[in-house]
Amino acid sequence: MRLGNGLGIRAVTTWLPQTVETAQDALTRGRISDEDLRNTGVTEVPVAHTVSAPDMAVAAARDALAAAGWDGAALGFTTHAWIHHQGHDFWSPAHYVAHRVGAVRGVPLGIQVMCNGGGTALEAAASRLLADPATGTALVTTGDRFPDEGFDRWAGDYGVFYGDGATALLLHERDDSADEFTLLGLSSAAVSAAEGLHRGRDEFTPAGRWISDRIDVRRTKKAYITDVGLDGFYSGVSTALRTVVTTALDEAGIEVDDPRIRLLALPRVGVKVRRETYHPAVEGLTKAQIVELGGRTGHLGAGDMAANLTAIREQELLAPGEVALAISAGGGFGFTCAVVARPAR
Incomplete structure (x- = not known):
């Protein structure tokens, strides 16, 4: 995607729960093997016991908006990406995130293309800003939680331990005086x-x-x-x-x-x-x-x-x-x- 002079990433944040589970504890409890630990190289993962994945995304978005000094009501586009259950079976988490941050402009977009959802969502936001400059600003969020009831974060996959958390990124017209990244x-x-x-x-x-x-x-x-x-x-x-x-x-x-x-x-x-x-x-x-x-x-x-x-x-x-x-x-x-x-x- 040709971005011309580039777009500005005004703020990017990660929200993680304070509770963690360690790989050593998972090994002690027999959930993983020594080989799993060597192959993965992860010492701990954050674990959200009560907060939902979309609520973590809302928290990350609010942190990003505060860092940028932006009002959610001014956002022209929002998109939310995830890979695992968002808390309801028949529902749009993208609209929930938009609602909770006060984004009343535009139509929220949900992205569910497995773990490249964040990259795909960023591409969607950039495309929207380039296609319609009136959009002005865009919010890209991700949020995932892997509770034991539905997903074994330690042994459910080969060579991957899964942590709970969310991210948010604010994209707009380039402004080198204020942006965290171009x-x-x-x-x-x-x-x-x-x-x-x-x-x-x-x-x-x-x-x-x-x-x-x-x-x-x-x-x-x-x-x-x-x-x-x-x-x-x-x-x-x-x-x-x-x-x-x-x-x-x-x-x-x-x-x-x-x-x-x-x-x-x-x-x-x-x-x-x-x-x-x-x-x-x-x-x-x-x-x-x-x-x-x-x-x-x-x-x-x-x-x-x-x-x-x-x-x-x-x-x-x-x-x-x-x-x-x-x-x-x-x-x-x-x-x-x-x-x-x-x-x-």
Whole structure:
């Protein structure tokens, strides 16, 4: 997506519950093995015992609006992304978030494309701002919660521990005097032939959790790997990842060897998954340092990209004028790369 002079990320925030569960405790209780712990490399995850996923998104949005000094009523577009149950079966969490932050303009958009929802939602917001400048401002939220009743956050998937949390990002016309980041490039790609990793051999069912009491990602992945194998998956993912990075940089007008590209942030999945799936595709593609920022959160569902941008800001990992690449990925499979710079005041 060509963004012209770029768009401004006025504020980006991550909201996490204060309660955590540690990987060591999960190991002691027999929920994971030593091998699981080594393969994942996550020490703890945040756990929301009472607050819902959409309410976490509302909290993140309110924090972002406060940081920006914006009024929710002025927002021209809102979009909310998630991967897991939002608290009601037949309902629009996107409208709930908009209602709770006072966003009365426009039609809220819900995004449910697995873990790349945050990247897809950012692309939707950028598209809306470019297509209709009267929109003015956009809010992108994510929110996910993985309670034990429906999802085993520790052992429900291979090489991924799932944390509860939400993110919010405010997008508008570029203003280097106030923005936390400048969004310079944005590109997405899909490997739809790999959707079976999350379907396996399961039949289509009439209602949620029909086959098992809790979502079991390992079951579907094991069936897919047995039937299809992973060679085609790895090849397709590698091509898609390289494509989104090079395309986003090209559309931002930045060469891949530009020394301003300081770091590349990967999705908050486990160490083994990152090193087997992501590193071979992106290592050496640019001069960026690959940073892994989810050791104390685990995977935040649709929120990894925005959470990584929050961490980059909070840890001051970019100097003014430097560039970061943030990659979002999700089952289906879909990938998005955002090229952001820290404004030089």
